Amino acid sequence: MHISVHRKIRIGFFVAFTILVAATICSYLIEQNLVANALHLNHTIQVSRKLEVITKQLKDAEAAIRGFDLTKDSTFLQPSMDERIKKINNEYKQLRTITRDNPSQQKNLDTLKVLLDIKYRQFKADHLKAPGQSAKISVNAGETYMTLIDRKVNDMVHIEEKITAEKSRLFHFFSSLWVPFIFIVSILAIFIGVYSYIVLTKEFRLQLYIEARMRNYQRELQENINLLHKYNQDLEQFAYVASHDLQEPLRKISTFSDRLIMKYGDNLPEDAQQLVNRMVAAVARMRILIQDLLVFSRSGRMTPDSMEQVDLGALLQEVLSDFEVSVEEKGIDITYTEMPTIEGSKSALQQLFQNLISNAIKFADPNRPLQVRISAETLTGQQTGIVKEELKDELFCRITVEDNGIGFEQAYAERIFLIFQRLHGVSEYQGTGIGLAICKKIISAHHGYISAYGYQGKGAVFVVMLPFKQTKDE
Known part of the structure; x- marks a missing residue:
């Protein structure tokens, strides 16, 4: 089945447009995945940093109390426990804001808040005790709750790292598809380009061939038209000359008929007179016919x-x-x-x-x-x-x-x-x-x-x- 060049161009345009749309969608998905992965990685870094800050400030506060308990130097209590607790609470609030879209992290933060409150009470109790009083009991209790806080922090960090790993796997999946997709799209683009070039070149040559044939046909047609005009002119001239040549014998027949009737009309038998009259009528009709032929030959001639x-x-x-x-x-x-x-x-x-x-x-x-x-x-x-x-x-x-x-x-x-x-x-x-x-x-x-x-x-x-x-x- 023959497919016209216009249909081929429409099919090629549709295929190219489809490939372009598919490439655009794929690029958009990969870009969105990359942005989402980058955002979540930044989110994980922020959560880990906040948790690290909270853990560090807790350990610094606990170390300050132990230093004061061992050295009796009041400089270890600077800044004060209230200021340290306030800073930790600020970090905690920011951490809660960052993880507001994650219910499991919010639940872990609730547990962490309970542990922090207990730890705050320990700090204040240890700060009010006299130096050396029940030091061993205080250290054991502090280490126990600090261990619980570390575990909860590790749980939160583990959740963030797990989500980041899932995002990374999805990103690598799209990235692995992107390279062969770009390769296939490039091959198709090259194929369409080469095919379009071949088709258009073929059509261009065919158009040149058709134009050359049309010019030949037009030249032949013009020659035939000129020849036809010449034939028509010759035919009109022939009809004109022939009609004039025919007029002369008709005039003679008419003249001789008139003389015959005038001179011998009374002596002719009746049937002979009828024959002469019919001859005169035939001559008259012949004259009219010739005149009409002249009119017909000239009637279609327009300039x-x-x-x-x-x-x-x-x-x-x-x-x-x-x-x-x-x-x-x-x-x-x-x-x-x-x-x-x-x-x-x-x-x-x-x-x-x-x-x-x-x-x-x-x-x-x-x-x-x-x-x-x-x-x-x-x-x-x-x-x-x-x-x-x-x-x-x-x-x-x-x-x-x-x-x-x-x-x-x-x-x-x-x-x-x-x-x-x-x-x-x-x-x-x-x-x-x-x-x-x-x-x-x-x-x-x-x-x-x-x-x-x-x-x-x-x-x-x-x-x-x-x-x-x-x-x-x-």
């Missing part, structure tokens, strides 16, 4: 210089003025709504209206007066539902030409726009079958659309869609 702002209302009035005689003689009712101004070729649009109206008059129902309704409305490309996606915001003029003539079967809606395609015989309705083909060609040259809707015996509707502004062909 930027021929494009201008065309007032369709004024243009329609000019076209209707050409049909005044037919309208009055046949009692035709032609109405139209307000028409906009659009960009286009005035002569081509004039021919478009002439052919559509002429088509409606030609196929009028003989059993009822002909009515022709011409209307226009402005739509966006999206509202039309038939234009390309890039033109959905452009403005279009929808022109509707509706009549109540003989109509046609909807199955022939596409066929009627083909050249020389007729739905009726020449004997029924005159014409060469080129008029609607010319309309189609004019609409296509204006980047528009035309469609027909027929209702047999009821009439026909022709819908023309023209852009308000012509796009320049490159």
